[in-house]
Amino acid sequence: MVPKAEFTSYYGKPVLNPPVWKPLDIAGYFFLGGLAGASSALAAGASWTGRPVLARNAEVAAVGALGLSMAALIHDLGRPARFVNMLRVAKPTSPMSVGSWLLAAYGPMAGATALSTLTGRLPRLGRATGTAAAALGSAVTTYTAVLIADTAVPAWHEAHRELPFLFAGSAAAAAAGLGLLTAPSAETRPARVLALTGTAAELTATALIRRRLGMVAAPYRTGRPGRLLHTAEALTLAATATALLAPRNRPLNALAGAALLTASALTRFGVFHAGLASARDPKYTVQPQRERLEARRRGAVVPGPGSAGGAAEVGQEAVGGGGVERR
Amino acid sequence: MGFFTDTSVCIGCKACEVACKEWNAIPEDGMELTGMSYDNTVGLGASTWRHVAFIEQRKPVSVGPDTDVLGISPQGAVTPGREEGELRWLMASDVCKHCTHAACLDVCPTGSLFRTEFGTVVVQEDICNGCGYCIPACPYGVIDQRKGDGRAWKCTLCYDRIGDGLEPACAKACPTDSIQYGPLDELRERAAARVETLHDAGVQEARLYGADPGDGVGGAGAFFLLLDEPEVYGLPPDPVVTTRDLPSMWRHAAVAAAGLLGATALACLTGRRR
Numbered sequence: 001m002v003p004k005a006e007f008t009s010y011y012g013k014p015v016l017n018p019p020v021w022k023p024l025d026i027a028g029y030f031f032l033g034g035l036a037g038a039s040s041a042l043a044a045g046a047s048w049t050g051r052p053v054l055a056r057n058a059e060v061a062a063v064g065a066l067g068l069s070m071a072a073l074i075h076d077l078g079r080p081a082r083f084v085n086m087l088r089v090a091k092p093t094s095p096m097s098v099g100s101w102l103l104a105a106y107g108p109m110a111g112a113t114a115l116s117t118l119t120g121r122l123p124r125l126g127r128a129t130g131t132a133a134a135a136l137g138s139a140v141t142t143y144t145a146v147l148i149a150d151t152a153v154p155a156w157h158e159a160h161r162e163l164p165f166l167f168a169g170s171a172a173a174a175a176a177g178l179g180l181l182t183a184p185s186a187e188t189r190p191a192r193v194l195a196l197t198g199t200a201a202e203l204t205a206t207a208l209i210r211r212r213l214g215m216v217a218a219p220y221r222t223g224r225p226g227r228l229l230h231t232a233e234a235l236t237l238a239a240t241a242t243a244l245l246a247p248r249n250r251p252l253n254a255l256a257g258a259a260l261l262t263a264s265a266l267t268r269f270g271v272f273h274a275g276l277a278s279a280r281d282p283k284y285t286v287q288p289q290r291e292r293l294e295a296r297r298r299g300a301v302v303p304g305p306g307s308a309g310g311a312a313e314v315g316q317e318a319v320g321g322g323g324v325e326r327r
Numbered sequence: 328m329g330f331f332t333d334t335s336v337c338i339g340c341k342a343c344e345v346a347c348k349e350w351n352a353i354p355e356d357g358m359e360l361t362g363m364s365y366d367n368t369v370g371l372g373a374s375t376w377r378h379v380a381f382i383e384q385r386k387p388v389s390v391g392p393d394t395d396v397l398g399i400s401p402q403g404a405v406t407p408g409r410e411e412g413e414l415r416w417l418m419a420s421d422v423c424k425h426c427t428h429a430a431c432l433d434v435c436p437t438g439s440l441f442r443t444e445f446g447t448v449v450v451q452e453d454i455c456n457g458c459g460y461c462i463p464a465c466p467y468g469v470i471d472q473r474k475g476d477g478r479a480w481k482c483t484l485c486y487d488r489i490g491d492g493l494e495p496a497c498a499k500a501c502p503t504d505s506i507q508y509g510p511l512d513e514l515r516e517r518a519a520a521r522v523e524t525l526h527d528a529g530v531q532e533a534r535l536y537g538a539d540p541g542d543g544v545g546g547a548g549a550f551f552l553l554l555d556e557p558e559v560y561g562l563p564p565d566p567v568v569t570t571r572d573l574p575s576m577w578r579h580a581a582v583a584a585a586g587l588l589g590a591t592a593l594a595c596l597t598g599r600r601r
Contacts, residue, residue, distance in 0.1 A: 007558075009559075016466070016468040038591070041587060045594065048595065049595045078478055093433040093573060096460050139581075147460075150464070164583035190591075194590060197590040198590070285563055
């Protein structure tokens, strides 16, 4: 057991410069991008299994959500006119660069699929682009988790294993919610099953984050982000239960769908604000690092945060000397 | 090339802050009085590339085994019978660390941040599109977005000056040589010798910060001699470049994305109409 490290800071000022991303733009994008991506996946499945209305609605929703996403992303740039600089390079070390290219590939696929369905033209091409949109869309739902985890923000970085599953689950629940809200009862069964699996993934990932992160998990439990997440969890559970218990009740299904969409948005805002809270308070930065240092000084080999997966990059030693050298 | 900042000789004159502003034509960063001792710039940011921290603390000053306690007592370093110790003032000029493994550079989606031929990390302001990703990526809280401008700014280690064989403006202006500029190997040797000297003089708490190439950022291009724990100065005790865990993150995201595809397919198949 590591002894409780004494916490000191410089006038209580944060060690990190907290993110300057606007919550409505970026947390909003996480929700909309997830909704779009998972809707494309659901649309492809619905289309292959003969549920035309569900497929069409999900395809149109994907395009709509994606359009809003792009607007939010460009609006958040300090220099929106330089948006195209995103496509200047392709960098696998930058999740934002990977995401930009992913969106650039996914957008046209989702658009072509919806266009083919709405006009009834080129149905075979529409199926092909629909399949591509499903694959790319799934990646769109989870790369955003890597985007925030690949920062020094403690509550995001330390949760880098769970966040992709949390985001995928939340996206699945959102797409299922949209299906429940807009499709006729005869076609909503996949949406109900997807709501169940999505909710299960989301709740499990959140529980794991709260259990595994130690003191850094506090923002996921308390304060404004804690309230957002707890509300989202209750809403998701209630909505999924409603949809499963009353499969033939159209108004109740629509209500559950709307609740799932709201809960997914709340989840993203909750995770976003948990990160902000952990970046603003220096204790979340200093205390875990101090404990790591103390453990290493006592001779135990303790890898850095979250490097257990053999994640050391070439040329970067996972375990080095301390940040401070004593003689 | 890099910086060695020896905080044991910093006198808090802020000449480095002023010289940096002058040379790099950085706009003002607020004219408020913070009440944080003599520190009115608070921390590094888009318009503060050198920041002098002022720490006022009462601390029992450590004494080495060979220290002549009576000899140093007239300097007021040790007052017997007083547990709290004398009031002391720590001053330190902070700056961008120009990490060997720089997270800001890794995550920059436009290629605006790049590694120079001097091993330093610089933002190309004509390419930065203000996405803000570098800001939370920095484990030290160095780089930030300038309000009204939208782009990210930080210390360039005076890229324009060192290219002409000059030393950076802050090092040039420092009256006590607290800020030293030069090849990192040379600076590390000099720093180690300085720590030795201070230990011999009884300053046991002297230690180097960021000088070890084996640390979480592969060694900092700007390292420090500190007289207390790093967090006292607002520095992280054990910073790690976030992209070290990126391969693991991508793997988890790939599994999650595949899981989503599988779950959707399954949802559609299990509910298949007869």
